[in-house]
Amino acid sequence: MWPKHVNWKDLRFGVEIEFIGGRPAEVELPPGWVMSLDELQVDESGDDSGSELKTPPMLWAAREQIRVMLDRLLANGARMNWSCGLHVHIGIEPWGEAMVLPLVDAALACQEALRSLLTMSEHRLIYCPSVTPEMKNDYLRDPRQEALHRPGRPQSHRCGINASAWYDIGTVEIRYANGSLDYDEILHAVELCLRFVAAVGEGRKLRDTPAELADALGAPRTGYPPPRAIPRWYRERTWLDDALIPAVSELAEQLVPGGEILHILPVQDGLLLGIEAGDGKLRRYVCAPPATGWRVVRQADAPR
Template identity: 60%
Template structure:
């Protein structure tokens, strides 16, 4: 497919705004906006908190809606922490499915530059893993969403430049930005993503240096959401998970066919393992160590 030009300000986009605190249920929403009350974040105490707010597909001319909704969130006491992200979905309507290989190649070429430009926080990195050459080869051999799914916790199919989103909602999702309720930081991020997608759609070759990339795109070279350091207890939890997940993975697969451990949490009677199956359903099991190894005690909860 030949590259085609599209004005970045005409592209449709959405932005997922993750936050903690506040009163998600009490926020008055503009028409079409959605508060995903089941999408909770982790606050500084380790409790589930906040939510995820997102607009309907909008264009650059509609960006005032983002300013208004961010103000409404802040009025309820909402804020962001190290666990929150700002994910931008950009519609690929001008190019369609035939352009997906071009965007995959762009992910391989520019994902490091985009991650560095957006200064992704350490705690956010597991939620935006890199696209790999092996994934590209799988797609060439058998095009489809399965080839774009990266195995491994915590969110296997969502790379930093997530092209699996095309098969879900017709977009590419760029997940590198840290969370923010500041309008300027949020809109700078949106502008960068729109300009980047338009440039790739047009077949442009860009610099892999972060600053040069921004300049070539005409996007801001700074002013993006800054990273926030996760508390010590959370980093220790991640270190423990990294050590335990390979040990518990065989047991998890025996409990949930093709299951992957998304996270583990300590419980007084053992370890809670949240295991996702191939269809994205989440199963929670209580596990405990014995002298002969780990065993499953009982299922705790199932969530689709």
């Protein structure tokens, strides 16, 4: 049922904390917590590193659990850099599917303000693209999860205000926050997301500038995870992606029909092409560009 007033502190939430370094497999986890060891970030040398720690669904009153786990991560050697993000899931069960369209409308009205308030690093936009009017129109014609996917690059099904998560786990996912291992920064981001979703659920008209949005929600204007500069080599890697994707798109479609190119990396015997399939699994192939066209040298690993 929508609209309906729900106190933001009564909404369940979960946090996905990306980090580099440490020994993630050795971190002691309380019941319900998950260490996604296959979710790797990029360290300063360009190597895969770290993991993603996921909280269980929790209420604001139980937030101290996050401090305990951050202390464990830091003691284990975890670090933060530009490749890490912080994703906040807010349960929208009090409203159900009726909340999906209001979230899309709220995104169209103030997603840029929310992104700016959270001081999102520009290079992270590929991981949290904007909701578009075309997506809303498609959903109105045929309400379904696929209408909330943004195909191609930037990545689909992962908009910055990701209402499609309702159909998977009963949440809306807000992906704008930069990575952090600081308790206060993370809690500021969580509080903002909780207040935002509660306001949408109440049917309130939200403001479209960062300061006005924060004030209307009663959320802090500052104190969110800060942006981190990316090194020159990483910026060049993104330029390489942008330049090569049009050239390999046809090959990628042949290898993984309907898949998305996530990255193209130079390796000793060619280019490593990472393609995410519709099931969320990553396929990786090493390809080489002979004079007559692209060819697959080898599959780099078994599908994960």
